[in-house]
Amino acid sequence: MDFDLTDDQRLLTESVTRLLSDSYSFEQRRALLKTEQGWSQPLWDKYAELGLLGLPIAEEYGGFSGGAVDVMLLMQSFGRHLVLEPYLATVVLGGTALRLAGNEAQKGEVLPEIAAGTLRLAFAHYERQARYDITDILTTAKPAGDGFVLEGAKSVVLHGATADRLVVSARTAGGRDEAEGISLFLVDADAPGLARRGYRLRDGTEAAELSLSDVRVPRDALLGIKDDGLSVVQRVVEAGIAATAAEVIGCMEAMQAMTLDYLKTRVQFGRPIGENQALQHRAAEMLVAMEQGRSMAMLATMSLEEEDAAERARAISMAKVGVGQAGRFVSQQAIQLHGGIGMTEEYAVGHFFRRVMVIEHLFGDTAAHLDRLADQVA
Template identity: 55%
Template structure:
């Protein structure tokens, strides 16, 4: 199988690399982190100007007709520079819900706004007792004429502090753990009854806890079947896992590059510490882990649009388990080889490790996905 990029994909990778190289230095990132918004509005506009926002949408809806491979290219580049902008939540997750769950009117209304960078979206699914279970939903959605009334609370809504609209999972029927009876609703953050508590996560990204107090949403804000939205939700989360896998490859590659440079310049006993064979072995371990993660990211990109939900689930469980394992190895080794300076705010390596840690826990950590894969009988169905 040929895994080489097409000419258009290579151009995208090179163009995005130049853009991020020119505007996304570590110093610039620190300045954006310290701002009230926590990310760069000018960079967001540059992404839109480059066509990155329109990338995953079909050409018939005004998009660029890109595939999961193009998304992989973008996410890896963003990971390599620790980009702060809400691309994952808005374009990959939010855009995924619009693309897979929206009707023609909803797509016509929302896709142009996303493509032009005018609309920022977040996804609210985590609840107090849900942990990594997407189907554990206690937030209620009560029928109200043609629309619904939402009540409940969601936590750790990534980029929920700056989103204009938030996709919310809410239960229309059934018990709190049932896969049936879950709906997907697009809520305007300025709607009556919506309140947010904003804060920063471990890696510096903005997030919010969301409270819904009898929030009325019209029928136009319902995506998919309000009683059977889990297949759409699960598919979009799987697409998000594939994007996170690509981002993690960028993060790990940057950690390796920084570590190799440090090994070549840090002097001990009158020579670079990179000349010590024990440390060279550690560097090789990092390289092997990154290549394993890269292979899994490619696999995730190929399986992201798989129609068979069970086969897609097997793939994403395996991907997330391996990405978490590799990311931990690369991150811990990078910190160890840097020594004490690797833990300081002034060195980039610690920031990369923090982001890798957050990627691991998003949508389930490696242990969770390894257990889930075991319950499905492993990656390959040998029955």
């Protein structure tokens, strides 16, 4: 398999690196976290101008027809700078749902707006009682006139409080844990009966709790085939896992570089602490773990094109476990090797640590995916 980057991919990486190096210093990020929105609208507009928001969107809808590898490279760059903008929620999660399930009218209306940066999406699927079980859905959508009425609640909707529209899953048939009977709907954020409560996750990124009470949507708000939305949800979750795995690689690269620099410059007892052989071994172990994680992140990205759903799910779970374990190890070692300064708000490595820990719990944590892998061999 050829892992060399194309000229376009190298150009993409270089242009994003230049942009973020100039516009996303640690102090600039801390300032953004203190704003009400929690991210930069001017930078979001710049992403649109550079074509980043339309990267995986087909050219006919204003995008660039990029693939999963292009998104992986972009997310790695975002990880190195702890980017706060809602790219994951809008382009990866919401955009994937639209690209897979939307009809031509829906895609023609929504995808060009995503690429232009004028519309933000959020993916509202997980519910409080479900933990990481994507079939556990209590939100309902019942026929009413020429549309549906939605009732229920959604939890930890990434960037849900600032999204313009939401992709909402609801049960149109079957019981609570049944795979059949789940449908997807495109809901306006200002729809009557929809309430949103925004809050910050531990890493400072934004999420929301949604409450849907007598939310009426027209029939053309249905995405894909009625009662058959679970396969789309699965693909959206897998795309999210692959994208965040790449982001973790970027975070680990940044932590590795900061740790090596600290070991070379921190002087104790008259010499740099990096001359201590035991600390050199720990830095080497960080590098090995990071490269193992990189291989698993690449596996997740390549597996997105696998047609066999069971094989794809297995590979994605393996990648989620591998990246989760590597990310936790590298983060913990980075904090330990920095000593007390590593846990202060004023030092960047602790912020990377928190981001990696939040990602580990998105779309199923390491333990949940280990259980799934164990069930397949039991």
